[in-house]
Every structure is written in structure tokens, then in C-alpha cells.
Amino acid sequence: MVIDDYLGGANKSERLRMQVDELVTAGRLEPLGFYGFGTWIGRWLIH
Numbered sequence: 001m002v003i004d005d006y007l008g009g010a011n012k013s014e015r016l017r018m019q020v021d022e023l024v025t026a027g028r029l030e031p032l033g034f035y036g037f038g039t040w041i042g043r044w045l046i047h
Helices: 013-025
Strands: 029-035 039-044
Antiparallel strands (some): 029 039
């Protein structure tokens, strides 16, 4: 999964980051790293 504007100054970045972090904490997403200037790279975890 690729999520743009995870980091940065865009108005949506803070809300988006909170949502992604909640999914990571819940064990639904696995972070793999960042690309460029704030693009989050990860994958869905299927339980």
C-alpha cells in the first residue's frame, strides 16, 4: 500500500497520519518504510 502525504505540510497530513498510525497499532497495517518526502509504504495484514 502506498499513502502519499503521510508526512509533510499538506492540510490532510495530520489526519491521514493519525488514521494510518491507528491501523498500524491495531495490527491491520505493517509499515515498510518511506519514499521521497513523506510517502508511506506498507502492506495490509490479513488475519
